[in-house]
Amino acid sequence: xxxxxxxxxxxxxxxxxxxxxxxxxxxxxxxxxxxxxxxxxxxxxxxxxxxxxxxxxxxxxxxxxxxxxxxxxxxxxxxxxxxxxxxxxxxxxxxxxxxxxxxxxxxxxxxxxxxxxxxxxxxxxxxxxxxxxxxxxxxxxxxxxxxxxxxxxxxxxxxxxxxxxxxxxxxxxxxxx
Numbered sequence: 001x002x003x004x005x006x007x008x009x010x011x012x013x014x015x016x017x018x019x020x021x022x023x024x025x026x027x028x029x030x031x032x033x034x035x036x037x038x039x040x041x042x043x044x045x046x047x048x049x050x051x052x053x054x055x056x057x058x059x060x061x062x063x064x065x066x067x068x069x070x071x072x073x074x075x076x077x078x079x080x081x082x083x084x085x086x087x088x089x090x091x092x093x094x095x096x097x098x099x100x101x102x103x104x105x106x107x108x109x110x111x112x113x114x115x116x117x118x119x120x121x122x123x124x125x126x127x128x129x130x131x132x133x134x135x136x137x138x139x140x141x142x143x144x145x146x147x148x149x150x151x152x153x154x155x156x157x158x159x160x161x162x163x164x165x166x167x168x169x170x171x172x173x174x175x176x177x
Contacts (some may be wrong), residue, residue: 028081035085045089052094056167057156060104063087064148064155067108072118072144076109088174095170099163105153111147114140 051059053098070079077131084102091098110120114137122140125131159165 025077027073027175028078031078032081032085034089035082040131041085041089043089043094044086045093046090047088048090049093051090052096056096056100057152059101060155061152063147064108064111064151064176066105067133068111068144071109071112072115072140075117076112080106080109091174092170096167097165097169097171098174100155100160102165103159103163104151107151108147111144111151112140113143113147119142 051062052076067079069085070083083105087101087105091101101165112122116123116133118140122136126133126136131132160167
């Protein structure tokens with residue numbers, strides 16, 4: 001008998017797929033692609049070019065702080081996918097190696113320790129009913145701030161060495177096409 005018309009998957013298998021995750025990733029990738037293709041990421045980067053007046057370590061700290069606290073309320077994947085193209089545009093605008101901003105942003109997206117909604121592990125811990133939100137928020141705030149400091153310093157002192165990032169030279173591969 002021919003395989004023509006035979007289904008790849010039945011409804012039982014399809015209903016077991018975590019579609020919310022598929023849509024979250026797909027939507028994030030589509031949004032990031034739209035930012036890049038439309039030129040919006042470069043435009044945003046140009047709008048933020050005034051931060052080029054600050055020392056790169058200050059910009060890194062601001063990025064870490066922003067990402068850490070944004071991901072307390074939003075998906076770390078979606079936030080990262082949305083902001084990395086903007087950081088790439090900013091890097092082009094102020095002519096600095098994009099890795100110096102994108103690496104700490106990516107790492108900081110995983111530093112959400114304050115709220116139960118921030119990550120599934122936070123929700124699991126909160127679900128034990130042994131912690132109150134205020135307890136998580138107080139302790140998580142300290143962990144978030146420590147994370148911002150560590151990621152900023154590691155990026156500046158170790159990341160530039162490991163990834164051979166020269167902050168005064170814009171790499172040829174860094175241009176947004």
